[in-house]
Amino acid sequence: MRKRIYLMFLTLLIVGCKNNAETTEAMAQVISSDQNTLENVYSPDAIKIIDSKPVLNGLGEISEYYKNENPNLMLAESRFRLGANESRGIFYEILEVKTSKSETLLQLVIWQENEVKELKVCEFEVVSENFKSNVLRSEIDKRRDLWMSYCNAHDVEALVNEVYSANTMYYNHRPLVQGREALIKEYGYMNSPNYSLELNPIIIEVVNKETVFEIGQCKGSYNGKYILVWKKDPDGQWRIFFDSNI
Incomplete structure (x- = not known):
């Protein structure tokens, strides 16, 4: 039996040129190792950085991470979103992600929009301590x-x-x-x-x-x-x- 993993789907709610944070709805969904679901989230040559761990290069390594680590991402909400280079379809976003282990992650994401959809091209992920100073x-x-x-x-x-x-x-x-x-x-x-x-x-x-x-x-x-x-x-x-x- 093939090992299954859980991954959130991100549905971005973008209204006109609104720059304040929009709510991002996420659903936990079972996916297999064929990468079909991940292809709807990450670009083929995406980079994922998880704090100080080794960099994950490309969809293949990112897929292996989700299979092996099973992070159980449950819900995501956008804290901030900004058009960085709109002629190239580049946007920056800070996402707050809840996990089934009651952890809160913050992801600093670079999105790139093509003719069909937005994909993550780079993502930096850190465990948040809700620390303000x-x-x-x-x-x-x-x-x-x-x-x-x-x-x-x-x-x-x-x-x-x-x-x-x-x-x-x-x-x-x-x-x-x-x-x-x-x-x-x-x-x-x-x-x-x-x-x-x-x-x-x-x-x-x-x-x-x-x-x-x-x-x-x-x-x-x-x-x-x-x-x-x-x-x-x-x-x-x-x-x-x-x-x-x-």
Whole structure:
């Protein structure tokens, strides 16, 4: 008998250009290992990141995760949704997901819309502790200011080594950029004396004591939206664990 898994179906309720959170209805449904149901949720080359676990690359690895781990996702509600690059059909969303084990997960999702449907192209998932702290927000503000200081001083090496985690990830294209050395190379264009950038947060979501989601608007040499996942390193400093501006 084939092993079965449970997966939620997400039905997004989008009304016009409404930017505040919409309710997302989810149903637990049994699916088999043929990936048919997952194909309605994830793109074939989607990336799923579960906190600090190894990255799941592509529909095959994501399917294996659901088969083996059986996370029993039951209900999802949208906390925040924003058009990031509407000409490309890109949207950012923060989903609150309930599990049958009474856990609450927060998913930071990048959706891409095609002619038929929206699919997840990247997803960052963390267990939420429903933890709120203005102190954490002020600490993140200081670290963001430091990011802009290094960026606008055209010191990419200092920027990445100081503000990014050693195992940081950057999602803008495939394959995923991983590690400081690779990111320094990727961000080499910031060393140009004509480059300048300002980061303006739109939403900051404190997930737990060690994780903060940030979605914001860039201004300057690049004027698109951005995503940051801040995590507290063992030395007590907040650093960027995940970065995207797709």
